[in-house]
Structure formats: structure tokens, C-alpha cells
Amino acid sequence: MDAKATEEALSQAALLSAALPFMQRYENKTVVVKYGGHAMGDAKLGQAFARDIALLKQSGVNPIVVHGGGPQIQSMLDKLGIPSRFEGGLRVTDQRTVEIVEMVLAGSINKEIVALINAEGEWAIGLCGKDGSMVFAEKAKKTVTDPDSNIERVLDLGFVGEPVEVDRTLLDLLARSEMIPVIAPVAPDRKGQTYNINADTFAGAIAGAVNAKRLLFLTDVPGVLDKNKQLIPELSVSQARALIADGTIAGGMIPKVETCIEAIERGVEGVVILNGKTPHAVLLELFTEHGAGTLLVP
Numbered sequence: 202m203d204a205k206a207t208e209e210a211l212s213q214a215a216l217l218s219a220a221l222p223f224m225q226r227y228e229n230k231t232v233v234v235k236y237g238g239h240a241m242g243d244a245k246l247g248q249a250f251a252r253d254i255a256l257l258k259q260s261g262v263n264p265i266v267v268h269g270g271g272p273q274i275q276s277m278l279d280k281l282g283i284p285s286r287f288e289g290g291l292r293v294t295d296q297r298t299v300e301i302v303e304m305v306l307a308g309s310i311n312k313e314i315v316a317l318i319n320a321e322g323e324w325a326i327g328l329c330g331k332d333g334s335m336v337f338a339e340k341a342k343k344t345v346t347d348p349d350s351n352i353e354r355v356l357d358l359g360f361v362g363e364p365v366e367v368d369r370t371l372l373d374l375l376a377r378s379e380m381i382p383v384i385a386p387v388a389p390d391r392k393g394q395t396y397n398i399n400a401d402t403f404a405g406a407i408a409g410a411v412n413a414k415r416l417l418f419l420t421d422v423p424g425v426l427d428k429n430k431q432l433i434p435e436l437s438v439s440q441a442r443a444l445i446a447d448g449t450i451a452g453g454m455i456p457k458v459e460t461c462i463e464a465i466e467r468g469v470e471g472v473v474i475l476n477g478k479t480p481h482a483v484l485l486e487l488f489t490e491h492g493a494g495t496l497l498v499p
């Protein structure tokens with residue numbers, strides 16, 4: 202071994218020994234990683250994400266990926282000339298739209314992520330809530346309160362669903378078979394109607410059902426930002442609620458933070474929103490001292 206190779210081997214060994222205590226903390230534990238559509242940047246970033254997930258598995262962690270794809274759905278709807286709008290961070294979804302949502306999420310994006318993880322030498326299996334009767338949904342019941350009049354209004358979001366039942370049987374089977382589930386947030390109701398489910402909400406339901414040790418949200422901002430666009434490193438449930446009420450937390454950040462609150466209340470230990478555009482964000486968050494992003498705390 203020449204001097205350069207020796208130096209590289211030593212620095213890798215140092216990295217590994219620094220990461221070891223963290224790896225032991227997560228050994229045999231389930232970590233749910235929500236991979237947001239906005240975090241899916243270029244091919245290099247996708248590869249770095251897939252490498253992190255493969256490395257988690259190889260370190261004895263049980264990763265489950267739940268992915269979104271809001272921007273990718275939007276671009277397909279635009280191509281097809283189907284108008285779309287959001288209310289409270291959720292896409293109002295008619296029958297035509299839910300068909301496109303399923304096609305984009307459970308079809309192209311899901312298989313893209315599966316292929317990336319498989320290319321790292323692992324076995325990823327692409328699923329949606331329908332597979333193995335894993336998730337059943339019901340029409341979402343959402344209300345918004347007008348900040349001026351304080352009047353509550355019920356939203357009709359069409360075929361937007363909320364997970365009401367999660368059966369972990371298939372996920373346990375895959376974990377025992379060393380496979381990595383990659384799940385698209387689409388699920389039926391008991392009558393067979395397909396629902397579009399916000400990926401953050403879906404990830405929270407999965408994390409709750411499998412008693413995940415950690416739930417990570419990878420997005421395109423460093424975490425929750427305050428009014429001056431500064432990162433809030435730690436956010437309590439009551440602070441988070443206040444920031445939603447005063448409009449500091451808006452759009453797609455609302456379902457993310459609401460899911461964090463529910464996950465914490467269900468006992469998930471570490472719930473973090475972080476920048477998925479930082480290469481190897483998952484490994485840096487789990488296996489180093491330098492936690493990034495916003496940690497939600499009770």
C-alpha cells in the first residue's frame with residue numbers, strides 16, 4: 202500500500218470508528234426516511250441518497266423509504282393541461298388527477314428510487330399502500346380557520362385521503378428478508394376508491410405503525426425557518442402550532458410539521474426536518490454528532 206492509500210484507509214477507519222457508536226444506537230431499529238419531491242434534485246443527489254439508504258441497511262439499520270413527488274405530479278398535470286390547486290398544502294384531487302398521481306408516484310418515481318437503491322447492491326421493493334393491503338385510507342377531513350373572522354371552514358379536497366389503517370405484516374416480512382421497502386403514498390378505501398395522500402402524512406402513519414426510532418423528512422430547505430428565514434434548530438410542539446397559526450409555517454411545510462407533531466405524540470423519538478439537497482444528509486444526520494435541520498421536541 203502506498204502512502205496515499207494508507208492515508209485514505211486510515212481516514213476511513215477513523216470515520217468508521219467515529220460512526221460506530223451511532224450505528225450501534227440504530228442497529229435493528231427502524232428508521233423511516235421521507236424523500237420529498239423537492240429533495241429529488243439531480244442524478245448525483247439521487248445516487249447519494251440511494252447510497253445512504255444502502256449503507257444504513259448494511260450497518261444493520263432497517264430503513265423504510267416513503268417518497269413524495271409533488272413537483273413531478275405538477276409537471277405531468279401541466280403537460281396534460283389539467284389544472285391543479287392546493288388548499289392548506291394539499292392538492293385538491295379529482296378522479297382524473299388521482300389517476301395521474303398514482304401513475305407518477307407508484308409508477309415512474311417509485312421505480313426510479315428502487316433502481317437507484319438496487320444499483321447500490323441492495324434489494325429495494327417498490328410498493329404503494331395498496332400492496333399487501335398495507336394501508337387503507339378515508340377521505341380527508343380538513344378544516345381551515347380564517348385568521349380575521351376566526352370562522353372555521355370545512356375543505357372539500359376531493360380524493361385526498363388520510364391513512365386510517367396500516368398493517369405492518371408486509372413490512373415485517375420485508376425486514377426479515379433483508380429487503381428495503383420504497384413506498385408511494387397512494388392507498389384505497391374499503392370500497393376500492395384510490396386516494397392521493399400527502400407523502401408526509403403517509404410517512405408519519407408508517408412510522409407510527411412500525412414504532413420507528415427515527416423519522417426524517419428530506420426537503421429542499423434547511424429545516425423550519427422563522428419569519429427572517431433563519432433556521433430554527435429545535436422546535437417544541439406548542440411553538441410549531443403557533444407558527445402554523447400565524448402563517449410563518451405555510452404551504453407544504455404545514456403537513457410536514459403537523460405529521461411531526463403527531464409522530465412525537467405517538468412516541469416516535471427523533472423527528473427531524475432537514476435539507477435533502479445536502480449530499481448524504483441521511484448519514485450525516487444519523488451517524489455524526491452534527492445533527493442538521495429542525496428537531497421537533499415535545
Ligand SMILES: Nc1ncnc2c1ncn2[C@@H]1O[C@H](COP(=O)(O)OP(=O)(O)O)[C@@H](O)[C@H]1O
Pocket residue numbers: 236237238239240269270271272419420421422424425426427449450451452453454455
Ligand atoms: N416556515 C417555513 N420554513 C421552511 N419552509 C417553509 C416554511 N413555510 C413554507 N415553507 C415551504 O415548504 C416547502 C417544503 O415543503 P414541500 O414543498 O411540500 O416539499 P417536499 O416536496 O420536500 O415535501 C419549502 O420549500 C418552503 O417553500
Ligand SMILES: CC(=O)N[C@@H](CCC(=O)OP(=O)(O)O)C(=O)O
Pocket residue numbers: 236237238239268269270271272274290291292302361362386397398399400401453
Ligand atoms: C394530497 C397531496 O397533496 N398529495 C401530494 C402527494 C405527493 C407529495 O406529497 O409529494 P411531496 O412530498 O413531494 O410534497 C400531491 O399531490 O402533490
